[in-house]
Amino acid sequence: MITFKLAFRNLVGAGLRTWLNVFVLSLSYVVIIYMNGMLDGWNVQAKSDMMNWDTGQGQLWQKNYDPSDPFTLQDSFDPIPADFNTMIGEGKIAPVLVTMASFYPEGRIQSILLKGIPENQKVIELPTASMTADSSSIPGLVGKRMAEANKIKKGDVITIRWRDRNGTFDAADVLITAIFETNVPTVDGGQIWIPLSRLQKMMQLPGEATLFIRGKSDWPSFGKDQWIVKDLKSLTADIDQVIKAKSVSTSILYLILLLLAMLAIFDTQVLSIFRRQREIGTQIALGMTRGQVVRLFTLEGAMNGVLAALLAAVYGIPFLASQAKYGIPMPKASNSMGMAIAEKIFPVYSVGLVVVTICFVMLTALVVSYIPARRIAKMNPTEAIKGKIQ
Amino acid sequence: MESNKTVITIRNLVKTFPMGNREFTALNGINLSFAKGEFSGLVGPSGSGKTTLLNIIGTLDSPTEGEAIVLGDSVGELSQKKAANLRNMKIGFVFQTFNLLPVYSTFENVEFPLLLQKMSAANRKKSVMDALDWVGLTDKAKSRPAQMSGGECQRVAIARAIVKKPEIVLADEPTANLDAENSHNILKTMEKLNQSLGTTFLFATHDEKVIGYLKRIIKLVDGKVASDEIFAKK
Numbered sequence: 001m002i003t004f005k006l007a008f009r010n011l012v013g014a015g016l017r018t019w020l021n022v023f024v025l026s027l028s029y030v031v032i033i034y035m036n037g038m039l040d041g042w043n044v045q046a047k048s049d050m051m052n053w054d055t056g057q058g059q060l061w062q063k064n065y066d067p068s069d070p071f072t073l074q075d076s077f078d079p080i081p082a083d084f085n086t087m088i089g090e091g092k093i094a095p096v097l098v099t100m101a102s103f104y105p106e107g108r109i110q111s112i113l114l115k116g117i118p119e120n121q122k123v124i125e126l127p128t129a130s131m132t133a134d135s136s137s138i139p140g141l142v143g144k145r146m147a148e149a150n151k152i153k154k155g156d157v158i159t160i161r162w163r164d165r166n167g168t169f170d171a172a173d174v175l176i177t178a179i180f181e182t183n184v185p186t187v188d189g190g191q192i193w194i195p196l197s198r199l200q201k202m203m204q205l206p207g208e209a210t211l212f213i214r215g216k217s218d219w220p221s222f223g224k225d226q227w228i229v230k231d232l233k234s235l236t237a238d239i240d241q242v243i244k245a246k247s248v249s250t251s252i253l254y255l256i257l258l259l260l261a262m263l264a265i266f267d268t269q270v271l272s273i274f275r276r277q278r279e280i281g282t283q284i285a286l287g288m289t290r291g292q293v294v295r296l297f298t299l300e301g302a303m304n305g306v307l308a309a310l311l312a313a314v315y316g317i318p319f320l321a322s323q324a325k326y327g328i329p330m331p332k333a334s335n336s337m338g339m340a341i342a343e344k345i346f347p348v349y350s351v352g353l354v355v356v357t358i359c360f361v362m363l364t365a366l367v368v369s370y371i372p373a374r375r376i377a378k379m380n381p382t383e384a385i386k387g388k389i390q
Numbered sequence: 391m392e393s394n395k396t397v398i399t400i401r402n403l404v405k406t407f408p409m410g411n412r413e414f415t416a417l418n419g420i421n422l423s424f425a426k427g428e429f430s431g432l433v434g435p436s437g438s439g440k441t442t443l444l445n446i447i448g449t450l451d452s453p454t455e456g457e458a459i460v461l462g463d464s465v466g467e468l469s470q471k472k473a474a475n476l477r478n479m480k481i482g483f484v485f486q487t488f489n490l491l492p493v494y495s496t497f498e499n500v501e502f503p504l505l506l507q508k509m510s511a512a513n514r515k516k517s518v519m520d521a522l523d524w525v526g527l528t529d530k531a532k533s534r535p536a537q538m539s540g541g542e543c544q545r546v547a548i549a550r551a552i553v554k555k556p557e558i559v560l561a562d563e564p565t566a567n568l569d570a571e572n573s574h575n576i577l578k579t580m581e582k583l584n585q586s587l588g589t590t591f592l593f594a595t596h597d598e599k600v601i602g603y604l605k606r607i608i609k610l611v612d613g614k615v616a617s618d619e620i621f622a623k624k
């Protein structure tokens with residue numbers, strides 16, 4: 001307790017030097033929490049975007065369907081189970097039929113995915129209701145990314161070519177009735193959405209689908225031999241992976257920051273132990289044991305961590321809170337990161353994150369203070385009093 | 391002082407320091423004893439061992455041979471903790487260079503030994519103010535050492551040494567950094583403390599002004615006691 005009081009007096013007495021260290025250290029608290037909060041926020045947001053646009057509350061895949069291998073598509077469909085029809089009619093389940101196709105933007109040939117989905121579906125945010133056209137052309141939707149990459153505008157007519165279930169080539173025009181904007185690349189890049197009924201007809205696959213997306217309600221009964229349930233966890237596993245990789249690279253950044261802060265404390269402590277040797281000798285002459293002096297200096301260094309936490313709270317809480325409220329604008333370039341990035345990320349700070357960060361920084365401050373303080377125990381007090389130790 | 395109680399006994403004390411691969415003998419066979427309430431001083435040329443002897447009596451260093459018994463404890467045999475406690479409770483130090491703690495105010499400097507004793511805040515405050523009163527510095531309680539003159543700093547150091555009412559005060563060249571007026575000032579203060587509290591004072595000094603106040607003068611030459619004279623005069 002008295003050591004605590006003395007350590008506090010020493011720190012406050014040291015003035016500017018203390019505040020510089022404390023400031024640098026407080027930055028590491030804020031940056032660590034900010035960066036992790038951003039990653040967590042990104043994770044939460046990416047998952048919810050993905051749910052809203054792609055996965056719904058869960059999917060059911062035809063057993064051969066493998067999105068990473070387009071060649072599986074020619075065997076990845078089966079008749080829609082009879083029990084699904086009511087809910088499909090109500091828009092609570094969206095059957096999707098997927099096939100490969102090609103189209104010819106500016107004279108090039110490009111492979112795309114053609115996806116059929118009912119106009120009335122309510123499980124994902126895709127504006128399927130705007131797929132309306134007279135019967136002469138097929139209405140279609142593309143995402144902004146797809147549109148920008150291929151200079152597609154609303155109202156354009158695109159000729160597409162595909163092979164039906166028998167392997168026969170056919171071609172038709174698709175009228176782009178809407179361009180939608182989403183953060184979720186898996187429903188945007190390299191694909192065109194058209195009404196399910198049209199695609200079924202084009203493929204000669206009436207009543208068949210590749211996968212189903214559901215909303216909140218559970219799956220009706222289906223044939224376990226043809227269909228495999230994909231829960232949200234497995235559907236969003238990629239996001240966890242990407243976030244994990246990102247957090248490794250940010251960790252390196254904030255480790256460097258922390259290292260700098262610790263170096264500052266270490267340096268101050270080493271210096272002060274030599275500069276303050278007369279003080280140390282005097283304290284021993286006045287009746288402190290070496291152990292007490294070592295503890296005093298360790299605590300003094302470690303209290304940098306406490307003061308830094310307080311300072312970090314003073315400017316960090318308003319800063320972090322405003323970031324959480326107004327969001328962090330993300331650069332456009334991050335679109336190419338291959339996963340959902342919103343224009344703004346709203347960081348999420350968990351109690352665990354804050355507690356772990358504080359403990360981590362304090363512990364490091366304690367260690368870097370203790371190491372130089374140990375030297376005090378080896379000092380000869382009669383020399384120290386004279387200030388003679390080099 | 392009438393009391394004849396012995397507070398310091400030194401027997402056949404030898405202190406050597408390693409010097410390269412040889413040994414340097416700083417104190418060589420010292421025999422001395424001090425009674426409670428003495429106001430005495432070690433004099434002698436530079437390097438004669440005054441500071442070394444004072445440090446051993448102050449339990450900051452230990453004898454190589456022989457013994458130094460301070461307030462009933464043999465210095466070389468005290469544990470670190472017991473020695474620290476003895477210094478904290480019963481021995482006051484005054485140094486040539488004042489050695490105040492720079493970031494503390496006058497009050498906090500004087501309070502320091504009492505904090506270590508875990509004295510209550512109210513008692514601390516009273517004791518500190520009494521000690522500052524003794525040295526005439528009650529109005530500087532809030533000043534930092536850097537804001538005060540050398541004489542004032544040394545008075546703070548004296549207040550810090552006597553605030554705990556120690557049995558022994560060890561003062562190593564306390565006037566070396568002070569002018570004549572300040573020197574007399576602090577010497578009078580110490581004399582007054584010696585007479586009213588019965589505190590034993592032991593100086594190490596070259597200073598004629600200090601020597602003038604001493605009632606017993608021990609001359610060290612080359613680590614040995616060359617003379618030991620008691621002056622009955624005031």
Ligand SMILES: Nc1ncnc2c1ncn2[C@@H]1O[C@H](COP(=O)(O)OP(=O)(O)OP(=O)(O)O)[C@@H](O)[C@H]1O
Nearest residue numbers: 407408414416435436437438439440441442443594
């Ligand atoms: N730690 C040490 N290591 C080696 N030699 C030392 C050490 N401390 C003191 N000495 C030597 O012991 C001798 C006595 O030193 P001491 O400081 O006691 O002298 P002093 O009488 O106080 O001198 P001064 O009047 O100059 O203060 C000196 O020659 C000094 O160099």
Ligand SMILES: [Mg+2]
Nearest residue numbers: 440441442594
């Ligand atoms: Mg000396």
